Amino acid sequence: MSLHRISDQAFAPAASSIDCGDIPGAVLGIVTADGQRDVRWKGYAQIEPHEENLSRETWFDLASLTKVIFTTTTILRLMEEGRIALDDPLIKVIPDLRQYDMNAAERRLTFRQCLAHQTHLPAVEPLYTCGQDPNTLRAFILQRVWQSGPPVYSDINFMLLGIAIERITGKPLIDQPLPQSFSFRPDPRLCAATERCTWRGRVIRGEVHDENAFALGGASGHAGLFGTIDGVLDFAHGLLGGSILSAGSLKAIRTRESEKRTVGWEGFYPGWHGGDACSPTTIGHTGFTGTGLWVDFERGLAWSLLTNRVHPSRHKDSGILGLRRATGEQVIALFDGRTGF
Template identity: 85%
Template sequence: MPLTDMIGLAFEPAATAIRDAKIPGAVLGIVTADGARAAHWAGAAQIEPERHDLSRETWFDLASLTKIIFTTTRILQLVEQGRIALDDPLVSVIPDLRQYDMNAAERRLTFRQCLAHQTHLPAVEPLYTYGQDPQTLRAFILQRVWQSGPPVYSDINYMLLGIAIERITGKPLLDQPLPERFSFRPNPSLCAATERCTWRGRVIRGDVHDENAFALGGASGHAGLFGTIDGVLDFAQSLLDGTGLPAESLRAIRTRESEKRTVGWEGFYAGWHGGDACSPTTIGHTGFTGTGLWLDFDRGFAWSLLTNRVHPSRHTDSGILPLRRATGERVIALFDAEARS
């Protein structure tokens, strides 16, 4: 079965979600290690205050896919260049981290621990409620006495990594080099809309949905990246074919640091968003706005489902978890059937 026919069948769960007004629109892309790819899309990039149709060229707020596509990859590139090591403490490049308490736990955090979410830091903090001056907020992140707790998936980990990237490279995140089809400053007219934000008083289109990333200037280590389906598939293919990262870094993103986490990524476990049919070597990640990417190394392909499920509000039941799982199960079943034929 041609990949273009296969993806139409795999898109059926998303088509149902669009028809039932669970989500405004979606695009599904599949790419193989040898470069074959296909995409299928339907629905609206925006429904409020006016409708705009979605296309293959629509730019999505990738939300936490920023963590893997930009931040994790950039840190691993800096490791490859010999500028840092994964087990170096953050203070090796951010010496002012908790500078008023030399015994603070944050001063012992390593790049590896932050990448794999193996720290004591909380999941999230409404930093934007403290103000919108990016430099002051960065200082707040560095000097905050963070409440200690068990390891959780934490945006704070990646805010610190974003600051580290700025310190090492001498460039703000907004000015960091990005591959084609990715941007921290997209053309709003090309973007899928996200939420009707009560804080900003408007429908968000072309600005980062995440309030903390917006207050930090539009980009942070945890959110802010925009991209198209083909940009995401380019990135996925580069990891499948080994051109995107050197062998040691590829091993790092595929090796467990905890039950569910690798360096940067989530590893397969029963009940996860990618579906239970994934091979044990599958890694993936999701984004709050309704985005996701999964790489099945055993089968040699990847798929990405990009939606704007938070438009016009996050406070609805979009059914994103069952949609992601159903899509992953459908994609894998079709690939396995094709392999047997």
């Protein structure tokens, strides 16, 4: 079966979700280690305040895919350059982290712990309600006495990593160099809309959906990156081919730091969003807006499903977990059963 037919059939669950009104639109892209790719799309980039069709060139708010495509990759490249080590404490580059308490737990956090979500920091807090001055909000994040708890998937971890990147490079995240198909400042006319935001009083399009990232100036270590399906597939192909990261960094993102986490990524486990047919060494990540990327190194295969499932509201059941799992199961079943590929 050709890759064209695989993507066509694997897109069926997304097409059904669009037809049922569960999501406005979706684009599915598949890429192999040898560079073959195919893309399918359907639906609307925007339905409010007026309808606009989605296309292969539509830019999506990648949400937490920012964590793996930008932040994890950038930290690992800085490590490769010898500027930091994974087990260095954050205070090596953020010496003012909890600077009024030299015994604070945050001062012992390492890059590895933050990347693998193995810290005491909470999942998320509405920091944007403290105000919208980015520098003051960064200072608040650095000096806050965070409530201690068991390790959880935490946006705060990656906010700190984003601040670390800014300190090391001397550039705000929003001004960091990016490949052509990624941006922190996309043209809103090219973007899929996200939520009708009650806080901002408008339908969000071309500006980050995540309120905390918006308050931090539009880009943060945990969210803010926009991209096209081909940009995401270029990145995935680079991981499969070893051109994005060194062998040591690739080993880090493939090696378990906990039951479900590697450095930056989520590792396969039964019931995860990528579907249960993935090989055990598959890594993946999702984004709140309805995005996702999975890389199966054993098969030399990666796929990305990008949707705007929060448009016009997050407060509905879009069925995104079931859609992601069904898509992954279809991709792998069809790929494994291919002939004449």
